[in-house]
């Protein structure tokens with residue numbers, strides 16, 4: 001296991017969508033990026049900038065218009081912007097369907113990791129958005145991924161829930177060796193979770209900046225104000241001005 005091993009190589013990738021008027025929306029043109037094995041990468045950028053599209057391309061859910069993505073054969077765990085649980089299946093069955101062969105002990109551990117003890121028999125319709133997001137994350141981990149793709153995993157949660165879930169995710173990331181890509185527009189998410197932050201911008205999207213974060217993850221909460229100064233060009237999320245990100 002070499003430190004320089006590549007988890008994912010994106011070479012000269014282009015992706016366009018057809019607009020209703022027939023013109024093309026060019027999301028990526030000749031876009032190249034290499035992500036390191038076992039690293040946590042945050043993709044940061046404005047809404048509509050191409051983050052979800054890039055995750056979907058990496059996952060193989062979308063095909064590039066041109067260019068190539070090379071990734072070793074791997075198990076992919078993914079949590080989408082919307083939790084996308086199967087509504088007619090219990091929480092436990094949602095996990096079992098994603099991870100066939102999941103033992104009962106592993107199922108319970110996956111639920112417990114996201115504070116879902118006792119929720120296995122619930123149905124998605126009974127869950128708040130915060131709980132549904134926890135289930136979506138537990139499901140992504142249940143597959144024991146070596147590539148974990150997370151698209152705005154805390155979107156639309158109030159600040160307290162956002163922080164709590166982020167802290168739980170940080171614990172799970174620390175506990176398992178895997179390559180992680182998190183799309184977010186929240187600078188604090190990136191600063192608290194990532195080994196590297198990739199700032200995307202422009203149309204078509206380009207890498208505007210790359211920021212390596214060497215500080216141990218467990219020390220970042222108390223240093224968040226300092227960490228934010230590493231990206232003075234990127235606005236902190238409104239309503240998240242205080243330094244205490246509440247990992248407790």
Ligand SMILES: Nc1ncnc2c1ncn2[C@@H]1O[C@H](COP(=O)(O)OP(=O)(O)OP(=O)(O)O)[C@@H](O)[C@H]1O
Pocket residue numbers: 017018025027045046047048049050051052053054183185
């Ligand atoms: N299936 C699609 N058909 C047409 N256009 C699409 C499709 N998917 C994405 N787009 C367009 O591609 C652009 C990038 O969208 P994308 O969802 O990747 O951005 P994003 O950075 O993830 O934004 P957000 O945070 O709002 O999800 C947008 O202009 C979007 O309208």
